[in-house]
Amino acid sequence: MPELPEVETIxxxxxxxxxxARFTGVSISWxxxxxxxxxxxxxxxxxxxxxxxxxxxGKYLIFRLDCGxxxxxxLRMTGSLLLRSRNDAHSEPVPYVTAVFxxxxxxxxxxxxxxxxxxMSLLQDESELAAKLGPEPxxxxxxxxxxxxxxxxxxxxxxxxxxxQKFLAGIGNMYADEALFLAGIHPLRLASxxxxxxxxxxxxxxxxxxxxxxxxxxxxxxxxRRPGGQRGTQQLSFNxxxxxxxxxxxCATPIxxxxxxxxxxxxxxxxQSAATxx
DNA sequence: CCCGGAACCTGAAGGC
DNA sequence: TGCCTTCAGGTTCCGG
Numbered sequence: 001m002p003e004l005p006e007v008e009t010i011x012x013x014x015x016x017x018x019x020x021a022r023f024t025g026v027s028i029s030w031x032x033x034x035x036x037x038x039x040x041x042x043x044x045x046x047x048x049x050x051x052x053x054x055x056x057x058g059k060y061l062i063f064r065l066d067c068g069x070x071x072x073x074x075l076r077m078t079g080s081l082l083l084r085s086r087n088d089a090h091s092e093p094v095p096y097v098t099a100v101f102x103x104x105x106x107x108x109x110x111x112x113x114x115x116x117x118x119x120m121s122l123l124q125d126e127s128e129l130a131a132k133l134g135p136e137p138x139x140x141x142x143x144x145x146x147x148x149x150x151x152x153x154x155x156x157x158x159x160x161x162x163x164x165q166k167f168l169a170g171i172g173n174m175y176a177d178e179a180l181f182l183a184g185i186h187p188l189r190l191a192s193x194x195x196x197x198x199x200x201x202x203x204x205x206x207x208x209x210x211x212x213x214x215x216x217x218x219x220x221x222x223x224x225r226r227p228g229g230q231r232g233t234q235q236l237s238f239n240x241x242x243x244x245x246x247x248x249x250x251c252a253t254p255i256x257x258x259x260x261x262x263x264x265x266x267x268x269x270x271x272q273s274a275a276t277x278x
Numbered sequence: 279c280c281c282g283g284a285a286c287c288t289g290a291a292g293g294c
Numbered sequence: 295t296g297c298c299t300t301c302a303g304g305t306t307c308c309g310g
Contacts, residue, residue, distance in 0.1 A: 001303065032286095059304075076304050078288085096288095115287045117304070132305095156281060165305080173303060222290095222302080261282070263303060 002075040003059060004137070004170030005213025005234065006224050010081055011056045013227045014109075017083055018063075021103040022050045030098035030113070035121045042122050046071065046101075058133045058169030062126065072121045072129060073111070078223040079118030084108045114223055133169040137206050142168075144203045151191045151199060158194065159187035159260045162206075171206065174219060174241040177266050178209040181240045186272045187258070187265040212237065240266040 002010070023046050031039045050066040061081070063071040073081070082094055086106050098118060099111040111118060123129070134150075135142045150168075154161045161167050162176040171179070180187050182205035185198055194202065218224055218232030221242050225231060235242070239249055244257040248268040257266050 003304095074304080076287095077302075113287095114289065115302090117287060119305090154280075160281090163304085262284095264301085 001077045001172055001174065001222070002079065002218070002224055003172035003175050003213075004056075004210055005175070005216075006218035006232065007056050007059050007061055007075070007170070008214050009218045009232060010075075010227055011054050011061060014061075014081065014083070015054050017105075017107060017227075018051050018103065018109065019054060020050065020052075021105045021107065023047050023101060024104050025102040027100045027102075028098070029100075030116050033098050033111075033113070033116065033119050035119050037122060042120075045069075045122060051103075057126070057129055057136070058165055059172070060129060060133075062129075068125075070123050070126055072123055072126075074119045075113070076115075076117035076119070078114040080112045080223060080225050081227050082110045082112060082225070082229060083227045084110055109227075133165055134167045135169065137168050137170060138210055144200055147203045147206075148196065148199045151194055154191035156191060157188045157260050158185060158191045158202075159263075159265050161191040163261075163263070168206070170210070173263050173265075174221065174238070175206075175209050175213060177241045178238060179205040181205075181268060181272060182209060184271055184273070186274045187260050187267050188274070240268060242266060 026043050026046050028034060028039050034042055051063050052066050053064040055062040055064060059074060061073045065071065084091055086108050094110045094112050096112045096114045097110055098113045098116060101109040135146060159176055159180060162171050163173060179202065183198065183201040185202060213219065213234045216232060216234035216237060217226060219234035220231035221235050240255050243255045244266055246255055247253065248255060248271060251270045253268055253270040255266055256269050257264050
């Protein structure tokens with residue numbers, strides 16, 4: 001599932017190919033993916049505009065256009081963005097296509113999405129996006145004190161709070177599990193119950209797992225692929241995420257899985273003590 | 279405001 | 295082998 005490191009990798013891969021290119025056309029084969037404006041209006045307004053810059057905010061990918069508007073994409077769980085050359089007759093057809101963007105440099109950007117949860121919007125400005133997202137965990141301005149004060153106001157399990165995009169932007173199920181493992185914190189611990197020491201460890205762990213994820217070009221657990229089709233390698237470095245039944249790399253205890261808010265949470269019962277859970 | 283659960287989807291995996 | 299059920303999890307919406 002694309003989380004911050006996966007979307008950051010996609011952004012990094014797309015930038016050299018697409019920045020400066022001009023949209024020539026859009027074809028939408030799954031209309032419900034377009035949140036705003038209408039499909040017709042988006043298809044009418046996008047062509048002709050140049051991609052000035054590609055950016056990421058949380059798990060959103062943002063194409064800033066020369067007209068000042070922004071095309072905002074979200075891959076949700078199974079979305080991929082793939083680069084294809086328009087006149088390459090030999091390339092394999094892309095499955096589960098929901099949208100195709102044509103560009104004036106001969107490149108096509110294909111949105112492929114097995115479960116069709118991915119979305120796109122053409123926004124006048126990004127304030128709408130900013131309103132629903134918390135701080136960027138890798139920005140310098142995200143401090144231990146920010147984490148401490150926001151955790152202190154939340155009574156839900158720390159795992160659920162970490163995945164809340166309004167609390168912190170970009171963390172999902174996999175990286176939340178990894179951060180909690182590194183910090184030695186059980187996923188069911190109530191957010192407000194963490195000690196100052198644990199908050200310090202968690203802050204460090206969050207930044208570390210995200211940076212490692214980016215360095216390894218994301219985790220290809222299921223559908224995630226880079227725009228060139230390559231897999232990421234972060235899944236090989238996970239300590240707990242999606243490792244149910246396998247043993248802990250630190251203490252050899254079997255990794256367990258338990259549902260937190262209906263999401264599978266993987267953790268080491270020995271390294272992540274269950275003391276003071278609810 | 280905060281919390282938890284359902285809905286949105288469909289391929290993959292597991293049970294019988 | 296094949297049908298059926300369950301699982302996967304990001305976001306939004308809704309009720310408590």
